[in-house]
Amino acid sequence: MASTAVLEVSDATFDSEVLQSEQPVLVDFWAVWCGPCKMIGPIVDQVAESYSGRLKVAKVNVDQNGATPSRYGIRGIPALLFFKGGKVADQIVGYVPREVIEEKVNRLIG
Secondary structure (H helix, E strand, O other): OOOOOEEEOOOOOHHHHHHOOOOOEEEEEEOOOOHHHHHHHHHHHHHHHHOOOOOEEEEEEOOOOOHHHHHOOOOOOOEEEEEEOOEEEEEEEOOOOHHHHHHHHHHHHO
16 A cells, blocks of 8 residues: 555554654554545655655554554544654644645655
């Protein structure tokens, strides 16, 4: 499902891959059964390709990894969390067009 520019992260690898990342990170919390997740997935993949080298993009399957979503209060999916310096800098819940995501990414890496 994910492109090569997108990293699959789990509860076990979240801290090292996301919180300790040198680059800003966009994390997509999703599930296989979630319709809007399937719609936003390709957009997240495109953003990962476009910002390769400047932004790390990761996906967390909420069905397989329960600790991380609960740690960040994820109640609805898809949820996109933007991390910078190990802290949540911004977030989007629900389906949004690519422009909205890119606007937040540009602010994050700007």
